[in-house]
Amino acid sequence: MKKQYTVLLFDNGSLRPDATFALRAIAKNLSKQLGMRVEGVSLLHSHKIEADKLNGEPATIIRRRFKLGISNEEHHFICLPLFLGPSLAITDYLMELIEEAKVLCPEIEILVAPPLAGWDVTNPDHRLAQILAEQVSTIIGQNALSRSTNLVLVDHGSPIEKLSILRNTVTNQLKDLLGNSVSTTTACSMERREGEAYAFNDPLLETISFDTVSKDASLESLVVAMFFLLPGRHAGEGGDVDEILQGLVENAKIKNFFKTDLIATHPLIYSILEDRVKSVLDNSSEA
Secondary structure, three states: OOOEEEEEEOOOOOOOOOHHHHHHHHHHHHHHHHOEEEEEEEEHHHHOOOOHOOOOOOOOHHHHHHHHHHHHOOEEEEEEOOOOOOOOHHHHHHHHHHHHHHHHOOOOOOEEEEOOOOOOOOOOOOOOOOHHHHHHHHHHOOOOOOOOOOOEEEEEOOOOHHHHOOOOOHHHHHHEEEEEEOOOEEEEEOOOOHHHHHHHHHHHHHHHHOOOHHHHHHOOOOOEEEEOOOOOOOOOOOOOHHHHHHHHHHOOOOOOEEEOOOOOOHHHHHHHHHEHHHHHHHHHHOO
C-alpha cells in the first residue's frame, strides 16, 4: 500500500497571531496544490498564543505534533521548512526532535525537505531573487522612482556565516536581474551579535551608508527588499525593521522608504515548496 505522508510545513514560530494565520494559509493552499495533507506547525513559541486569538484553533509545535502522531499511529511525515536557508533550527534542533520521536516510536519515518534556497548557500534557488526582483520592480513602477534610488536587501542576521553568504548571493542575483533600474544594491542585516566573530553580518541596516553616490542622492527614497518570509515582531507592521527605517528617516539618512512584500506572499513560493516535497519523495522511493 502506498505510504500516506503528512507534510508539516514549519516555521521557527512567533508569538504574533498574524504569523500563524499566514503559515496556515500557505499550508492550506499548498495542500490543494499537492493533493496531500499539509499542516502548518512551528518549532517554537506559537503554542503559547491564546487560542481565542487564533479563531479558537490553538497553534502547535513540532515536538507536540510528533507525539500526537505517534499516539494516533501516524508513521510517515515530511518536515517542510518554511525557512530561507539551512538554519541551525533545521540542521540541529529539528534533528534533535526527530531523534526524540524515533526513541518513542522506532518505526516512525520522518523525511526532511531542503529549505527554500536549497542546501547550497553558494548556489541558491534563483526563484528567491526572481520574487524579490518582481517585488522591487513593482515598487519602482508604482512610485515612479528614479534610477538614483538605492536598494537594500535586509535579512534578520544570523550567528552562522552560511546564512550571510546566502543573503549576499541572493543580493548579487537580484542586482543582476534589476540591472540599472537602481543606483546601488546593498546587502545588510537587521541585527547581529556583538564581537568580531559575527562581523559577517555587517553592515547593519541602521548604519547603512551610500558612499558610492552623492549626499543628495543618498537622501532619495530607499527601497527595502525584505528577505523575510512571514510577519512577526521583526518583519511585521510596526516591527523592528520598521522602527529602524523610521529612525533613518528621522535622522535624515533617507527621505522615505518603500518595503517589498514578504517573500511568502508571492505565488512563486508554492512552486518552490512543491519541488522541495517532490525531491524528498523521489529520494525516498529510490532508497
